[in-house]
Amino acid sequence: MSHIRAAVPDGILAGVMVSVGGAVLLSVDNRYAGAALFSIALLSICYFGFNLYTGKVGFLWNTHDRDALSMAFLGLLGNLLGTLLAGFLIACALPQLRDAALAACEKRLTQLPMQTMIRGFFCGILMYAAVWIYREKKTALGILFCIPVFILSGFEHSIADMFYFALAGLFNPRAFVFILLVVLGNSLGGLFIPAIQSLKGGPRS
Secondary structure (H helix, E strand, O other): OHHHHOHHHHHHHHHHHHHHHHHHHHHOOOHHHHHHHOHHHHHHHHHHOOOOHHHHHHHHHOOOOHHHHHHHHHHHHHHHHHHHHHHHHHHHHOHHHHHHHHHHHHHHOOOOHHHHHHHHHHHHHHHHHHHHHHHHHOOOHHHHHHHHHHHHHOOOOHHHHHHHHHHHOOOOHHHHHHHHHHHHHHHHHHHHHHHHHHHOOOOOO
């Protein structure tokens, strides 16, 4: 049960690390460099063993017991708390980033709901792939490629988006619905590969 008790604290730490990745992405002028540097978030999370919802939800397909579900959804709560904390602190320390986050969030809110879900879906696929490659192949190559790909493609990562909205100070019903749609899209995307693999008796993890 100790891993369940650690779910929220480890989720907070994961949220903070994603926020660090989001902050560097907003800070650099070169979007390719920013996309590559964002990888520090998932690298840290995987090596430390922090609890990132988007890194765990896909594995629920094969390990959907109560503990696994608790870990994932308590992790999501922790991720939210971590991004709120980091968003507040970074807004205080680097107020220039708040304007960049506000512009990015306002642009996101112009998306149609289905566009938001689909963008979240493909990010979920890439997150599952990155973590599966790390776990099963013992290499960080999946992280180093999948993270820049989802950013440069314009896909949506729910935990990163939580940070951007927290940094921007946007807390309204539209932002709440947007985040819910991205969480749903990430969840469906994370479950997509294992679901399809199960049809052909593919590798379980």
